[in-house]
Amino acid sequence: MPLNKEIQPGDNDELTRERLQATFDTQQMAAALWGSDLARKRRELAKKVDKLTVLHDSKDMSFMTREEKLSENARKVVQMFAHVADIVEDPSDDAEMFHLSSNAIGHEGHPFGVHFVMFIPALKAQADDEQREKWLMPALGLQLIGTYAQTELGHGTNLRALETMATFDKATDEFVIHTPTVTALKWWPGSLGKSSNHAVVSANLIIDGKSYGHHNFMVQIRDENTHKPLKGITVGDIGPKMAYNASDNGFLGFDHHRIPRRNMLMRHAKVDKNGVYTKPPHAKIGYSAMVHVRSVMIGHQGMFLGSASTIAIRYSLVRRQGEIKEGSGEVKILDYQTQQHRLFPQLARAYVFMFAGKEVRELYQKVLSDMEKGETTLLADLHALTSGLKSVVTHLCVAGMEQCRMACGGHGYSRASGIPEIWGVAVGGCTYEGENMVMLLQLARYLMKAVKETKKGKSLGRLVDYLLLPQDRHSLIGRVPQGEYGPHLAAFEHIARRQIFKVADELTKLQDKGMSKEIAWQKKAVELQRAARLHTRFYLAACFHRKVQSVVDGRIREALADLYHLHLNYELLDMVNYALEDAYLKADQVDFIREDMYRLLETIRPNAISLVDAFEFSDRELRSVLGRRDGHVYENLYKWAKESELNRADVLPYFDKYLKPMMLAARQRSNI
Numbered sequence: 001m002p003l004n005k006e007i008q009p010g011d012n013d014e015l016t017r018e019r020l021q022a023t024f025d026t027q028q029m030a031a032a033l034w035g036s037d038l039a040r041k042r043r044e045l046a047k048k049v050d051k052l053t054v055l056h057d058s059k060d061m062s063f064m065t066r067e068e069k070l071s072e073n074a075r076k077v078v079q080m081f082a083h084v085a086d087i088v089e090d091p092s093d094d095a096e097m098f099h100l101s102s103n104a105i106g107h108e109g110h111p112f113g114v115h116f117v118m119f120i121p122a123l124k125a126q127a128d129d130e131q132r133e134k135w136l137m138p139a140l141g142l143q144l145i146g147t148y149a150q151t152e153l154g155h156g157t158n159l160r161a162l163e164t165m166a167t168f169d170k171a172t173d174e175f176v177i178h179t180p181t182v183t184a185l186k187w188w189p190g191s192l193g194k195s196s197n198h199a200v201v202s203a204n205l206i207i208d209g210k211s212y213g214h215h216n217f218m219v220q221i222r223d224e225n226t227h228k229p230l231k232g233i234t235v236g237d238i239g240p241k242m243a244y245n246a247s248d249n250g251f252l253g254f255d256h257h258r259i260p261r262r263n264m265l266m267r268h269a270k271v272d273k274n275g276v277y278t279k280p281p282h283a284k285i286g287y288s289a290m291v292h293v294r295s296v297m298i299g300h301q302g303m304f305l306g307s308a309s310t311i312a313i314r315y316s317l318v319r320r321q322g323e324i325k326e327g328s329g330e331v332k333i334l335d336y337q338t339q340q341h342r343l344f345p346q347l348a349r350a351y352v353f354m355f356a357g358k359e360v361r362e363l364y365q366k367v368l369s370d371m372e373k374g375e376t377t378l379l380a381d382l383h384a385l386t387s388g389l390k391s392v393v394t395h396l397c398v399a400g401m402e403q404c405r406m407a408c409g410g411h412g413y414s415r416a417s418g419i420p421e422i423w424g425v426a427v428g429g430c431t432y433e434g435e436n437m438v439m440l441l442q443l444a445r446y447l448m449k450a451v452k453e454t455k456k457g458k459s460l461g462r463l464v465d466y467l468l469l470p471q472d473r474h475s476l477i478g479r480v481p482q483g484e485y486g487p488h489l490a491a492f493e494h495i496a497r498r499q500i501f502k503v504a505d506e507l508t509k510l511q512d513k514g515m516s517k518e519i520a521w522q523k524k525a526v527e528l529q530r531a532a533r534l535h536t537r538f539y540l541a542a543c544f545h546r547k548v549q550s551v552v553d554g555r556i557r558e559a560l561a562d563l564y565h566l567h568l569n570y571e572l573l574d575m576v577n578y579a580l581e582d583a584y585l586k587a588d589q590v591d592f593i594r595e596d597m598y599r600l601l602e603t604i605r606p607n608a609i610s611l612v613d614a615f616e617f618s619d620r621e622l623r624s625v626l627g628r629r630d631g632h633v634y635e636n637l638y639k640w641a642k643e644s645e646l647n648r649a650d651v652l653p654y655f656d657k658y659l660k661p662m663m664l665a666a667r668q669r670s671n672i
């Protein structure tokens with residue numbers, strides 16, 4: 001039995017020969033990536049989806065209009081729920097359901113997108129028991145479709161400036177929800193435009209003329225039977241986007257729309273019938289749905305980069321272009337060092353993002369169960385961690401996916417590659433759930449607080465313990481026996497710690513000169529977000545280290561360690577200026593890192609296909625002609641192109657309407 005479990009009769013011979021070189025068992029690597037239970041469930045659900053034709057795309061989504069896309073994904077999602085009990089082991093397991101949806105529906109969106117990712121998590125965290133009974137149960141049972149309506153046309157980041165009002169009317173025991181200006185229109189919520197009939201709406205709570213800041217309210221927006229907007233509600237789609245066009249992101253306005261008092265989500269903050277307000281145990285507890293999504297995004301983004309790496313690496317083993325040695329025949333493009341340098345670091349990032357995604361979900365679950373008991377101590381740590389990871393991971397994913405796309409040459413630009421759509425979806429992640437720069441500054445706030453604690457000899461939390469350690473003056477990279485990577489990880493730590501203390505000192509100096517805290521912050525904002533990035537990149541490298549250390553199987557550990565070491569070298573070179581500034585690294589050490597990176601590219605090359613096969617993306621899930629498991633790219637590209645709507649007739653009407661008359665007229669003129 002070959003170690004690579006993807007080999008099948010009829011595959012492209014080139015790929016089979018590549019797969020036979022695997023030094024590890026791809027299913028065991030899949031277990032290291034996903035966890036053995038989830039890896040098995042993914043494999044089984046993909047087989048079941050393959051057999052259920054009602055879940056298959058009726059045609060490639062690239063050839064559909066937006067309305068066709070919405071309708072197609074509504075059809076598939078309904079079929080998916082109809083068959084869910086036969087396909088997955090536990091429909092309440094978010095991870096299993098995500099993989100089912102990824103196989104059957106893809107990532108362009110569907111009517112229940114925000115329902116599961118935000119509406120239900122908001123209810124779970126913020127609705128009290130009676131409210132859970134009233135809305136959570138029907139939401140889980142698909143009796144209603146919900147969305148999360150927070151962002152407004154005028155404000156997305158600055159939540160304190162949201163304008164939608166929820167004014168308490170003691171006489172009727174109701175809230176009056178109102179959109180006072182055009183900028184107060186809710187704008188962007190997924191599945192709002194045409195699909196949802198309920199929304200968790202963020203609005204300013206006003207009691208007796210006093211504002212208590214924004215809180216979340218359950219609002220029914222459409223009639224359950226006719227699906228028409230309820231009286232006092234205006235709702236629609238905001239139009240086409242870069243990608244994600246099977247999602248009907250929408251706008252929503254209220255004209256003094258009344259809801260019962262008990263429609264405010266009251267697990268933590270409360271308003272009683274006399275208008276008496278009870279504060280939540282933590283001011284930001286109402287932000288929990290955002291923290292939830294930020295925590296799931298990390299692993300999902302890792303999957304997007306893993307998909308793009310799979311497509312580009314498989315294609316690079318099928319595509320031959322040019323010779324390395326004249327006369328010896330054209331080589332596979334993955335044999336070029338530049339191609340390896342473009343792709344293998346992205347593959348390593350995909351791995352570590354998926355590992356980090358798993359770690360952060362575990363912390364989220366812990367915080368959620370603490371919150372259930374009213375305990376919020378770890379919320380600030382989780383907010384800081386997810387803010388940094390969300391920003392760094394989405395940014396690096398998108399940059400990495402673009403490398404994957406370019407590495408596929410012209411065919412990467414075609415939608416047949418599958419990369420443009422996942423890139424478009426992934427890049428949205430840089431903006432939604434908190435614009436990246438803004439979230440990095442949130443982490444920077446936490447880091448500056450951590451410095452203050454450190455100066456008192458204390459640690460603000462486990463994630464910043466390293467700030468208490470002394471700074472080394474010089475790196476030991478290249479000064480220890482070959483194969484020891486401890487000094488590399490220490491360099492990440494050094495660079496992060498130095499930047500964090502440096503910017504903290506600069507802030508203090510500005511304030512000592514009489515500058516206000518806020519203006520000093522503005523003067524140092526770029527340096528602050530750099531500190532947040534470097535801290536997060538250290539976290540990611542340390543997470544990779546933890547994972548490699550935890551693997552028991554020697555072959556898997558060795559293959560993972562190669563990726564880890566490549567990651568250390570590549571990322572360090574990317575941030576080397578920070579280590580050169582204080583002469584922590586010398587020029588010869590930078591050369592050492594570079595040479596070791598080139599060595600690792602060659603070491604990884606024979607395992608390249610097996611490392612992407614280990615993601616175990618099914619062809620259905622990948623939706624890519626270039627990334628097909630069997631490697632039969634060219635004949636299928638031709639088949640795909642023939643499906644283009646432009647090929648439905650040899651001559652299209654615009655020829656007769658515009659071009660032909662113009663050419664006839666031109667000919668006539670030239671005959672005169």
Ligand SMILES: CC(C)(COP(=O)(O)OP(=O)(O)OC[C@H]1O[C@@H](n2cnc3c(N)ncnc32)[C@H](O)[C@@H]1OP(=O)(O)O)[C@@H](O)C(=O)NCCC(=O)NCCSC(=O)/C=C/CC(=O)O
Pocket residue numbers: 113114117118148150151156157158159160190284285287288290291293379380383431432433434435438442445446
């Ligand atoms: C930028 C934000 C965080 C500022 O919020 P604001 O309330 O104005 O902050 P303050 O200045 O009053 O307080 C800062 C203070 O609060 C802490 N904090 C902030 N957020 C959290 C949190 N989630 N958990 C715990 N603690 C939090 C922060 O650390 C500070 O603590 P100090 O001790 O230093 O004072 C806020 O405005 C924000 O989050 N903006 C981003 C908006 C956003 O993410 N929107 C998402 C909309 S939904 C969406 O995009 C859906 C997408 C679809 C999909 O996912 O598929």
Ligand SMILES: Cc1cc2nc3c(=O)[nH]c(=O)nc-3n(C[C@H](O)[C@H](O)[C@H](O)COP(=O)(O)OP(=O)(O)OC[C@H]3O[C@@H](n4cnc5c(N)ncnc54)[C@H](O)[C@@H]3O)c2cc1C
Pocket residue numbers: 114148149150151154155156157158187188189190244249428431432433434435436437438441
């Ligand atoms: C695909 C997609 C799906 C979405 N889905 C939903 C949804 O389901 N529900 C929902 O409520 N919302 C949703 N959103 C909205 C999203 O959450 C917001 O777009 C996001 O939070 C950013 O807010 P903004 O658009 O107001 O950007 P802005 O805040 O206007 O950002 C513009 C620029 O200003 C900068 N900036 C802003 N504030 C600061 C600051 N304090 N310091 C420094 N720089 C700053 C930013 O860094 C950025 O460069 C979605 C958005 C997208 C793209």
